[in-house]
Amino acid sequence: MLRKFAVALLVISFVLTLWTTALIYAAPERPTLVVIGPWAGPERDKFIPVLKTAEIKLGIRIEYRIYRAEDLAEILPAQFKAGKTPGDVIFMWAWWIRKNRQHVVDLTSVIEKDKYMKGILEQVTVNGKIYGAPYTGKIKPGFWYRISFFKKYGLKVPTTWDEFVNLLKEIKEKVGITPIASGDGVGWPLSDVTEHFILCFAGAKTFKKLITGEVRFTDPQIKEVFKDKLVPLLKAGYFSAPEEWTTILKKWWDSKYALYFMGSWITGMVPNPEDLGVFPLPGTKAFVFCPDYMFVPKYSKHLKEAIELAKFLSGAQGQTIQVIMGGHIATRVDVPLSVYPPVDRRVAEILKKAAEVVSDLDDTIGGKFQTTFWDQLKYLWVHPEEWETVLSNIEAVQPRP
């Protein structure tokens, strides 16, 4: 009896092995691509549906790995030098993609140039060749506030510079709190608000020239923005000292501060986005818009599929799915406003109404300038009287045209 059972078991296992082997060999090969991006936690959860759709549409498998751009900047040079890559599609800073284009696939033929907002492709274009594919982006629309907080204290959204200064004074004196929360971390939240001041008071044209280096940080027009607008507010104590940006976000939400300058991703970080209001510095005509860019390394083992994936993600379908998930603004002009969640739609409308969008100053220049810019602004925030030294230090690392 036992022998018969053992023989039957052997036969069954043999048949099963044969069947599994046949299945493996008969099935068409589905390559597994590695996508490297910065989104973790809830942001990752919103990105996964886009990748799932890509898997079905392109007949591939996708493995998503989380790396911050700072970490990638350390890993990639050595990998590329060895002719290897940790990912097939990698999200990275635009400046880094431009600088390392010798390792990057030219995507000019797969990008639909006329389908993107003006200025989006310029950041990843060198000598007419496009090295990065734009994904969705985040806008930095201005100072966020809680609608309920403004209602409670009878505060009004300012429409002129004087009204803005009066609002800060009112918050400080009547409500009794520091009006503006200053986010820290590596330093980028301070650069965002500073860029907003420059855009508002020096204009988009000067702002772009700051990026190219034609206008210097020590030029009179930039000095004026600091001397007459930003520094007096810092000296008056209207900005808090920099604090870790997620910690201070919670404090701001708990009404320990009234205003917080932050990008549109804030909508996904607060308990009740419906209570969010936002206003720019009165008179602002241009806004900073930060798209996320991806590139395909030349050393990908699945080059054809990786290019197709980059095309899908930067295309209308990929961006639409991401926009529906919330917290992202499309870089393509063919993604309709109707697909946005309500709070993102408000932000997208600001973007549509803006006379111009510009790229983030420090993200576009990158390199040593970026860290120095962040670090010097942290210094300025606690020592506004040294603003001229700060501007000189920033100018010293600003690229020349």
Added chain:
Amino acid sequence: MVRKSILVFLLPSLMLLSVFVIYPTLYTVWLSFFDEEGKFVGLNNYFKVLSSRETVNLRRFPFKSPPWGTLIHNAVWIAVHLPLSLLLGLLFAVVLRNIKGASIVRGMIFLGMVMPMVVGGWMIRFMFDKDMGVVNALLRLLGIKWLANKTWTAWPEYSLIATILGGVWIWTGFSMVIYMAALSAIPREYYEAADIDGASALQKFFHITLPLLKPATSVIVVMSVLYELKIFDIVFVATRGGPGASSNVLALQMYDYAFRALKFNEAAAIAVLLTLLTLGPAIYIARSAVR
């Protein structure tokens, strides 16, 4: 024959050392003599680095608040961190020697050592926070409100000292453990003889304990100097060298040159300088080990 077999046994480790230590080290030294285009520039990268205000800022040192330059900041680390962690380690080792339940306290002190440095960096950030910092709370209790109401890591005047004091908290566990081991090796008879001679506790400490702790002290000094010269992670996480480079250190400057400015040659020059600085203590350790 014996020589041949020694060579055979040495070969695997020599091969690994050559690939992972010797070649990268030599290549770094090589890189430091060239510019970005691969042109030989001699000691130019070294002059550039050493003459930069990022490395030595004599316009501010010593009368104005930091930034004083990374090299000076590292020197301040050694000047403040070394004696503090050494003395505290000795104090805890001696005081907690004969106390009941001291192992719990020792465990708490040693916690800083076993904790990943990145976590340590974050802890430092919070330790000196104006709202939730334990140091600030203590200062508030003592009535020093002007200092308690500042997040130390956000101010150039305090960020360097905040990272150093945080480093003391992390490193004290190390010196305490070494001293504890050394203390347990001192024969009890010495103390008994001193008791018979009528020596006081202080006399016993200065005439028996301290002299016999000399070898342990040398180890702690050398290891601490190495730690202070190479310090990177806690500074990177706690302040990122800021604000305004006021807490920057050589290792972080090297990292920024390499991975932010993509100036690998100048970064290599800093790496060589750091290696030269650490070479003294390293040779001392090697010699002691041989002896």
